[in-house]
Amino acid sequence: MKKFLTAVAAIMCAGAAAYAADSPDVKKFTFANDVEVYAIRDKNTTMKASLFTDYTKTSSLKKEDLKKEYPASVNCFVMRCNFKTFLIDAGNYDPKGSLVTKLATINIRPKAVDYILITHLHPDHVGGLIDKDGGAVFPNAKVYVSFDEWKHWSPIIAKQKPTELLRQFRDAYNGRIQTLNPGEPVVPKQVYAVKAAGHTPGHCFFRQGKLRFVGDIVHAVDLQIEHPEYCASFDSDQKQAYQTRVSFLETMSKEGCIVFGAHIPFPGVGYIMKEGNGFRFDPYQPGK
Numbered sequence: 001m002k003k004f005l006t007a008v009a010a011i012m013c014a015g016a017a018a019y020a021a022d023s024p025d026v027k028k029f030t031f032a033n034d035v036e037v038y039a040i041r042d043k044n045t046t047m048k049a050s051l052f053t054d055y056t057k058t059s060s061l062k063k064e065d066l067k068k069e070y071p072a073s074v075n076c077f078v079m080r081c082n083f084k085t086f087l088i089d090a091g092n093y094d095p096k097g098s099l100v101t102k103l104a105t106i107n108i109r110p111k112a113v114d115y116i117l118i119t120h121l122h123p124d125h126v127g128g129l130i131d132k133d134g135g136a137v138f139p140n141a142k143v144y145v146s147f148d149e150w151k152h153w154s155p156i157i158a159k160q161k162p163t164e165l166l167r168q169f170r171d172a173y174n175g176r177i178q179t180l181n182p183g184e185p186v187v188p189k190q191v192y193a194v195k196a197a198g199h200t201p202g203h204c205f206f207r208q209g210k211l212r213f214v215g216d217i218v219h220a221v222d223l224q225i226e227h228p229e230y231c232a233s234f235d236s237d238q239k240q241a242y243q244t245r246v247s248f249l250e251t252m253s254k255e256g257c258i259v260f261g262a263h264i265p266f267p268g269v270g271y272i273m274k275e276g277n278g279f280r281f282d283p284y285q286p287g288k
Contacts, residue, residue: 023105024041025040025041025098025102025266026038026039026040026041026102026105026106027039027266027267027269028106029267029269029284029286030286031209031210031211031258032209033081033209034081035079035080035081035208035209035211036079036080036081037077037078037079037080037211037260037269038077038078038079038106038108039075039077039260039266039267039268039269040075040076040077040078040091040099040102040103041073041074041075041102041266041267042073042074042075042076042091042092042097042098042099042102042124042128043073043074043091043092043096043097043098043124044073044074044266045072045073045074046069046070046071046072047069047070047072047219047220047223047232047263048068048069049063049066049067049068049069049070051219051220051232051233051234052066052219052220052223052224052230052231052232052233053230053231053233053238054227054229054230055229055230055231055238055239055241055242056229056242058229059227059229059230060227061226061227061230066223067222067223070220070221070222070223071222071265072219072220072221072263072264072265073263073264073265073266073268074091074092074124074262074263075089075091075260075261075262075263075264075266075267075268076088076089076090076091076099076128076262077089077213077260077268078103078106078108078113079208079211079213081190081191081208082187082190084114084115084187084190085108085112085113085114085115086113086114086115086116086117086186086191087113087115087116087117087138087141088116088117088119088206088213088260089117089118089119089125089126089213089215089262090116090118090125090126090127090128090129090137091124091125091127091128092123092124092127092128093123093127093128093130093165094127094130094131094132095132096127097127097128099128099137100128100137110137110138110139111138111139111140112140113138113140113141114140114141114142115141115142115143115144115186115187115191116129116138116141116142116143116144117144117186117191117193117206117213118143118144118145118149119196119203119204119205119206119213119214119215119216119262120145120146120149120199120200120202120203120204120215120216121145121149121150121152121153121166121169121200122200122216122234123163123165125215125262126165126166126169127165129143129169129172129173130165130168130169130172134168134171134172135172136172136173141176142176142178143173143176143177143178144178144179144180144186144193145177145178145179145180145202146179146180146181146182146193146195146202146203146204147179147180147181147202148197148201148202149200149201149202149203149204150177150179150202151201151202152200152201152202153166154170180193180204181193182194182195182204186206190208191206191207191208192206192207192208193205193206194206194207194212196214196215196217196244196248197237197240197244198217198235198236198237198238198239198240198241198242198243198244198245199215199216199217199232199234199235199236199241199244200216200236201236201237203215203216203217203244205217205248207257210255210256210257210258211257211258211260212252212257212258212259212260213260214248214259214260214261214262215262216232216234216235216262216263217241217244217245217248217261218245218261218263218264219232219234219263220232220263221261221263221264221265221281224245225249225272225278225279225280225281226275226278226279226280227278228242228245228246228249228279229242248272249272249279252271252272253272253273253274253279256271257271257272258270258271258284259271259272264281269283269284270282270283270284271284
């Protein structure tokens with residue numbers, strides 16, 4: 001009986017892994033120390049050139065030379081690490097979003113998610129946390145967001161009026177939202193928040209070992225890696241967004257980290273490489 005159950009479990013796991021590898025919208029990656037990451041495409045999209053401007057006004061790439069649009073995506077990531085399940089960003093709200101449906105294909109039930117890590121509080125990053133009735137999709141998870149981001153959007157001390165979605169988010173996860181300062185761990189010696197302000201005042205990314213889960217440091221990878229001076233109209237502070245992006249690219253290229261990007265074309269995983277005086281993005285290829 002024990003052998004039979006072991007065989008069944010192996011078949012089920014193999015099936016889930018095969019789906020993740022073959023699906024157009026879900027891809028599985030396995031790293032050292034039994035860390036698994038599922039990249040999930042919530043929505044395929046593009047970024048129009050009209051969204052971007054040269055913050056420095058000194059770029060060698062002129063506005064008229066930009067492509068009409070750049071490939072992008074809305075990605076979420078699930079990480080399994082030390083017997084815990086982390087969701088990094090949650091994509092769009094219903095009916096735009098598809099997170100729960102895609103989690104089901106890899107046998108991850110919402111109630112099994114332990115931690116939710118939010119890079120910032122824009123709708124395409126937190127919308128998937130709320131169901132069509134305004135309730136919590138993930139009933140057992142603790143939600144982590146940077147203190148500065150929460151301060152900016154909080155209905156109590158907000159500098160900017162919160163949206164209805166954020167009010168629903170606050171109410172649905174009341175008592176389970178925890179704020180972080182840069183460098184603080186979500187789980188000690190496992191996952192840490194890193195300040196990356198500019199897109200929003202409290203924007204951050206998360207690090208686990210050599211893995212980096214970033215939100216909106218980059219919106220159009222084919223433009224902003226080579227030309228980080230181009231900022232999106234979505235950035236609340238373009239000067240800070242530009243400085244954050246340059247610093248991030250320098251650090252990632254030196255440290256050889258694996259970057260998971262919320263808007264990098266699916267699966268959104270790769271390396272930042274130094275190239276001359278600039279940078280390039282190389283998609284991650286397992287085993288290489």
